[in-house]
Amino acid sequence: MKKIRLGFVPAHREPFDENWAEEMRKRCLDSFAGIEGAEIVVPDKKLTKNGCVRNDEEAEKTIALFAEKGIDGLLIGTMTFGDEVAALSVASAFQDLPILLFGTKEGPFTADGGRRSDSFCGTLSVSSGLHRRQIPFVFGGLVFPEEEEFQLIVSDFVRVCSVCKGFIGARIGLVGPRPERFETCIFSEDELMRQFDQRVVPISIPDIMKMADPAGANAEEIKKIAAKIKKKADVSDVAKSTIGKMAGLEYALFTFAQDKNLSAMGVQCWNAMQEVYGISPCHVMGRLTDAGVMTSCEVDIYGALTMLFQYQAALGSTVPHFIDWTIKHQEMEDTFLAWHCGNGPASLACNADEVKLRYHSILGESLGIDRSQGTGEFQLKEGIVTLCRLQEHEGEFKMLITNGEAIHSDEKLRGSWSWVQVDDLDELYGTLIEEGFVHHASMIHGDYSEAIIDACSFLGIEPIVV
Template identity: 30%
Template sequence: MNKLRVGYLSLVKGSWINAGLEGQRQDALKALSELGAEIVDCGLLVQTEAQAQEVCCKFEEARVDIIVAHFITFSLGTIVPGMAVRLRKPVIFWSQPEPPMNGGRIAANSLCATNMNAHALWKMGLKYSFVYGNADAAMPELARQLKVIGCLRDLQRMRIGSLGGRVPGFYTSNFNELALREKFGVEVEGITLLELIEVARSIKGDELAGALKQIKGSCQCKVSDEELNKGAALFAAFDKLQKKHRLDAWSVRCWPEFSDIYGIGVCHILGCLTGSGAPAACEGDIYGATAMLMVKALSGSDAFFCDLISFDEKGDTGLFWHCGAAPVSLCKPGCVPQLLKHSIIDGGDKKGIAVEFPLKPGAVTIIRIGETRNGNGYRLLSIGGEGIDTSQMLHGTPLTVRFKRPAAQLVNQLIDSGFEHHYVLCHGDITKEIRHMAGMLDLELIEL
């Protein structure tokens, strides 16, 4: 994806001008330049509406994604609201601590400027957020917020391939296509199982050999060569269709007919797709695929599409698991991923290919995107926790997570609130990013 374009707007008021303000502006630009975004500099200490008008034209021409309104001192209350209305881009208000107070006049009044301007944007229903601190101190939070804005921008361009629709009886995989497009910008392309399988059956030679190398990776293989070749052809076919339909992620009807038609289960191939940068959700879950795209962008970690299958009140833990579609990047250190017959398809141990390993420990965030009960909006679940050392206690890919609140209370709230049974887990604590995203999208946020 292209770099985020950040419009940097340095604001002052004439009655607060002093020789040190340009130095603060340059310090801010230097700090911003290290965040990996493309900085579109306003080029001056903006004092007047006329200057702001010229800057607004510059930002408009550069097609900035967000405005960072840096109140080096107090500023006129008309500049930022006018620019936000014209550009229709979110604003990050940046205020600095007041310089030392030694009995003289107020030196900057930066925080008050944010307070005043935030009121105006709030009244107009425009999106904004806030960071506080001098150049170095403000950067971690500013970087976090820019990451969220980048994720939201990129989601507007994302396309998910819905392969075969959803699995039977899983109302939790239902989705509203137009509402998804309106709220998140994500487009869905319907693709038939027939198209995928016909392409898979055409894969041969070097193309097959290359795909075989990718799906085997560092795994220990305990399935037949025929199953591995079928899996490799399937992976190559997904890749071809991904390019043909310009897809960024997949939602796959992985049962009941898939293994009957093609001869193997698709589980490990979905994990390979996720690990190669195209998140793949099981059981036709479009919102699950959307959440996988989201957490990948925010955490940098491959996502784990999973169920919560048990909990322990004594340890305040829950066991997250799925049957064999996790990317091998999530394997616990010291363990070797195993390619096996699937433990459930046709009663178990009849057809490959599933991957098995316990997931690596560490801080995790678990989310779920779902519709509100009346269907007129979306809600976003966010659970923070710590993945702890987990054994291969059952077939599939398990991870035990220690919650930050009593496990029974958390599970009861999930059930009472009617959440869907699919969750998306990533490594890393992105709960602040999820909170910010919910605010930017006007989602109902539930934090557990």
């Protein structure tokens, strides 16, 4: 994933200590250099005096620099009693981007007992101006730049900017209609357009099938994909023809994603795939997610967008698993089964050697084993996880956000799955019911809850934190 480009405004006011402002600017840049995924754009000492921003002329130069570089977010730091008019001019020019405001701590008094910085006064001046202009921002505290807590705050802010950059204007594929009996998967396309400038790109199952023919014009590319599938999974329980069809479907869906510049897609995974094409697409969908195209089941567009939210928050370092909340553990308290039919990305397997292709555990009986092969079945790896779900009612979006821990089990269950322990499962389940969330969610390894909460605030999404 490309680095997130942050514009840094080192705000200063004359006649406060010039040397102190210059020193704090350097210490900030040294601190930012260690932030994963960040690329800092800052006026240099040729563009503005000592590389700080203190007046209208320097603000205009900084705005031009940031516009030229195409920044993804804005860091405003008061090196001293920063000039709020200059800082707010830059903020106003980029008010549609995430903004982080922070102040710097006071250094030692001067020899005659004076203050060198008075940064907090400047921070208040900037923050009140942001409120006055109704420009949203997050506050990073009053800090010395080297402090670990501040570095964590900036690191989270990079993730916030990544989410907003990837979410606003995203293109989402819609592959076939949702299941007729799944009202769960309805969505409001016009609200996605209006609020997030997103575009839903539909394609029919027959159009996908044309591209997916293993014996057609794309046969050589499809053979290469089939070889990769066989290399990464135990295919002993599925027919050779199933592997070819899976490879063809992967080629078709990935080509669709590339041609239309899609970040995610929702796929009609039953019953047409089984009845018309003769496989279950589950493992293919997991492979697409592993390839960076977030792919949800049952044409769940809000589910695909939840996956995209998490993937961007992780800076592409890991991928999510599209899950059902499902059952409480029969014996362990506050533990539930995070499960789906066999769509788990193989990169998340607790043991790569145990990824096995099988027939669909639910549809096999009704549609036939021969026509329902193609699930990728395994237990997911252990570790801290973040669970989310985007939902919309009457144009108002909200995001369920909670954390848990995926734990190991010696059980042999169907599908792709993990037992997840949370602090209070009854509270979580109650919140899901009372807030109108559905049974689908997205789970990603790692704790990205703070970044997701802040991203929601910039995007106008209400965070529901459990």
